[in-house]
Amino acid sequence: MFSNLPHFVVLDLETTGDSPLHDRITEVALVRFENGIETDRWETLVNPGVSIPPFISRLTGITNEMVKDAPAFDEIAHKLYGYIEGAVLAAHNVRFDHGFLKSEFRRLGAVLRQKVMCTVKLSRRLYPEHRSHGLDAIMQRHSLVTCARHRAMGDVNLLVAYLALAKRELGEKRVLDEVAALLKGPSLPAGLDAAFLDEIPDSAGVYLFYGENNLPLYIGKSVTLRSRVISHFSGDHSSSKAMRIGQQVNRVEWIETAGELGALLLESSLIKERKPIHNRRLRSTRTLFSLSLTGGTDQIPLINIVTEDDIDPASFDHLFGFFRSKKAAMDALRKIAVDNRLCPRAIGLEGASAQGAGTGNPCFAHQIKRCDGVCAGKELPELHYLRLKQALIPLRLKPWPYPGRIGFREFNEVSGHSQLHVFDKWCHLGTVQNGEELEDLLQARSSLSFDLDVYNLLQKSLRKNPVIISLESPSRSVYHSF
Structure with missing residues (x-):
């Protein structure tokens, strides 16, 4: 492959998911090069x-x-290590593959320290005129083919063919120069001592970048903290924003968590609290809106647009959809009215009043045949109300599926760090480290504060079927399970 790189391994993994902490490897494939010559080729399924x-x-x-009869990772670990030891490990989005390998070796009590090279970053350097550098995009624009896309050896062969093509098109020197630039390591800004990098654990958590005057610049999260922080100083910035962040940092802090959900919750909370200048999305404090359905036909308008202060997680059966602006809520309601021939006056789009609906005074939509006529007494209010409820079904919010408070436990097998995230009605009540903290939190009976980011995070996490602990009548074993 590259004659000036004596040990070079192109690798690909298939896994059960995208989290090195929770998911596992199902297939490994690699091709090893020495002095530019292919010397080994190996693949195996993994149970x-x-x-x-x-x-x-x-x-x-x-x-x-x-994979039922395939070897487990501990059975192939020694052989795999023999292939990659002392070599540059190349993969497309190498952080993903390297993260899984490190997690698997950690479970065996071993620390994997591997020099890596990301071929996505290499592709950006070699072909900066293109926007997308995923394998599918590379296949399409370079007319590469594979009969086994998304199988480990199929993707390895595709990557080897792409690197060989780049060498032919651009010349070996150009490719080697870009590889060397990627391998030279992080370029830290003046005043930031590189020694701190070795102190950062490569586990889940949150990192905080500070600039001059202790100003918070950026807060991020990762399931591999050290690797993620180093990537900010790699010199291969995908945007001008990433470059500015890397240049302005003069202090780094980090907080380790037991798992990914803990990192996500902490990141969201810290961003809202400290408002770092480069976190625009999560620090947003715009008001949240929702559509609130009245309890019956005698309450006009049938729909009210409520703000975040009126969004009660205990009453989700009357709320439909979340919107970042009142206009977005009105637009959604207007579309529902048009699509279902509902009366805009009755549902609050035309300043309805109890006296103006259903008294023979037709709305404008009915006059142009876009309303079935509840306003003109031509449709029963009960039928109109039923049709409105049916039209709102796609926006229905998921009710809290538990009888009360629950605990979502995360445990880091390597560090032994355990956390319990406590929720009630989609609200995060707090995260505790031990039974004493849990008892204090449960006795505090904190008021519920709805946060859309927490709502979305928890829904996504619950789809992974985690172990949930009921906390309404917690046993003593729960208090001592940390």
């Missing part, structure tokens, strides 16, 4: 010890039946 989700099987073609 992950957990079920492969159906959508992953559809994507990769790897089923539970296929």
